[in-house]
Amino acid sequence: MITSYHPDLTHEDLNRILSNRGETLAELSASAPVLMVFLRHLGCTFCRETLADLQRVRSDLESQGVIIALVHMSSDLAARTMFARYGLEDVPRFADRHRKLYRAFGLRRGTLGQIFGPVNWKRAFEAGVGSRHGVGKLQGNGFQMPGVFLIDQGTIVAGHAHLQVSDRPDYRKLIPIRA
Template identity: 45%
Template structure:
């Protein structure tokens, strides 16, 4: 099965906590679909802060943020509330089925625990105050990724090469969406 077909099948199956189809949402407006690492991860919490800080810009491009996580919805909503992302649409995927459908793999030792991750982890966790991961709330080996969806199609994507990569969320959205 080709990647575009796999995306299509997954998009039709993905439902937000509101019961809305992610594919349907992408037919109404561009969707910034962000697959997170587990909530115990420093980089996941950094991503939540980055997204909260950029939410006005995301909306300025007419985009809708949808988060995919590996936790139950109640746990996810506690984290989203903490990072001022209450009310953001999200999809619970504890079995990582959608992660796999979008080609997001399990990380290697280098991707997860290499020097870059240690340096970035110190920066994000200690210096920037996102804390050091103490408990794992999902698959600790699962790599994250970001996809911009429009009309049921993937228009842009960012596949993390390292756990500590920091995507330019707004730039991804801006590269395929016009400000209205």
């Protein structure tokens, strides 16, 4: 399910943090639309499922001129290592250990129900065991909710703030069809 979710971003928000390449979000989105994916902690099975999903749709997104960028709460080394497992080590990544970008995009800490609710237990088993994403060490805030936003020219044009940590948005549906 894709929700219409558009927080108001300021110029300061778009220039708040540099990517591993030394670019701000404002600079990155000036060159092409950016699918900004805010991850849960890297040990989370749903974070790993998200990375696998992005790996699967990456060529479709890039063929439409979309840049995938990842926001995480870990060290750059830990993120690069994890992203390499999914063939995503070369995408722009933003280390946000203090969650400033998460907050700027309106992504908050989840409730107990959003993190540990029954639907999440079922999905955790499916993702962690069934799809073999496993779980790992907590790196970052375990209550941080994820989300995804399409940003073009510094403006959010589509977005999804997860209602449950186990939400699995179809990233291609966030991208407008280009004529």
